[in-house]
Amino acid sequence: MKLRFISRLGLAAVILLALSGAASAASKVKAVASFSILGDMVGQVGGDRVEVITLVGPNGDAHVFSPTPADAKALASADVFFVNGLGFEGWIERLKKSSGFEGEEVVASKGVKPLRMEGEHSETIDPHAWQDLANGKMYVANIRDGLIAADPDGKSVYEANAAKYLDAIAKEERAVKAALDALPVARRKIITSHDAFGYFGAAYGLKIIAPQGVSTDSEASARDVAEIIRQIRQAKVPAVFVETITDPRLLDQIARETGAKIGGALYSDALSGPDGPAPTYLDMFRHNVEAITQALSS
């Protein structure tokens, strides 16, 4: 008897939830993006029609994210959920299940040609595809289609926003290519912790050497560090870059020992806050390219 009462209560709650979901969808489309770069892109395409909630915020590390109840709540009431895919967000399946999300999931990297990454024990797919602006354009197209599917009424708005955004990306792409082409070929190589720049290097002709494996959560061994130092000495790498989200002390040590220059911070997996140097996807590219060209041209 009691059980039946509870199940009825549950049913009522579900109906209420569904109703409230429908009501809010009428005003604004609720979109959840898994990390800050994707969140910025969704905001650019969605404009005023879409309310974007980002799970892994600015300066956060999406590799080791642990969702909070508030995140699950945001996802449960979302109409559409944007993820990077390519194995970037390992925590996503569990969160989706536990939050009871039933909306549309859009994989932003759909159609991207994945780069293989040679790990220590196996070959894996490099998830950081947005570091190539050509892939960024595919992300935008996927986001646009996802938003249209979730909110057909806004089709013309999304198409116009996306077209404008794609133009801006294409313009930035030409600027990046021009800036890096101006560097002497022999100097086009950098060291950076956490190899998130595989796509960037492949697209713009920059050799990237990383002192750590694929993810931020493995600790370097003495041999890893020794090999990097040997590599820098042999290849005469001019600059070492500190990424925003890993331990800078290891890179300081390597720079000290090899005499390579320490460049500024590069943004890879997360944007900076609104007052930082990389508050949006395109700002991130401008910032990174400026830091790289400054360190390599001197």
Added chain:
Amino acid sequence: MIDAVIDPFIEFAFMRRAAVGCLALSLAAPPIGVFLMLRRMSLMGDAMSHAVLPGAAIGYLLFGLSLPAMSLGGFVAGFAVALAAGLVARSTLLREDASLAGFYLVSLAAGVLIVSVRGSNIDLLHVLFGTVLALDDSALILVASIATVSLVVLAAIYRPLVLECFDPQFLRSTSRWSSPTHLIFLVLVVLNLVAGFQALGTLMAVGIMLLPAVTARFWADDVSGLILVAVACAFAASLAGLLLSYYANVPTGPAIILLCGVFYLVSMFVGRRGGIVWSLVPRRHLEA
């Protein structure tokens, strides 16, 4: 063979720095571990290592990646917990181990909370603890200074400390030095844990304090002998761990602590004082 041992240290400055840092740590931490063991406070080292976390986290949040701020914060938090536990033990019904457990768990929870409240979830544990492969000048100076201070202070309070280990009632009845000795000793414990975090870069820093001490128990009887064996064991584990990390491509901190653990297991079986193997060998009974 000799070349294989020496070459990495000749070729790479970071290996030399790591070796110096570990050796400095091995000089001071194992003797303190010996006293912890003799006073039946072995597990306190582990509890204290967690208690240090919130202080280091607050130091990091306020001043960024600053060695003095994080070390000082860690020291203050660790010492506060030790002191509070001692006070509660002396003034209430609670025994010291129970009150320490209470305080360190609160401190640990506060640490985890502070770490995650910061909005962004950078893996703070990576930042809070240095890595043995990235010891810069200031970290080396910190570790070496703490080792020096610890050894000098240990020498100064050696007699009352030994007495307190074996006959605390006697010390309390004949001297005013019982409480001060205990306090100074607690300061040394926390100081060496802070140094250990810098040098070894993990919560396992407490391993280099205690594992050599319990290993020594199987080889020596008197306190000075225990200290000598413990320091030698820590030295050997540090250098061998670095080389293991270099040749076998495994993380350095855990390699060093695991080698300490291997020494301990081996000693447990073949140690001259109470090793298991010797107790299996039948000995002649003394006959009247």
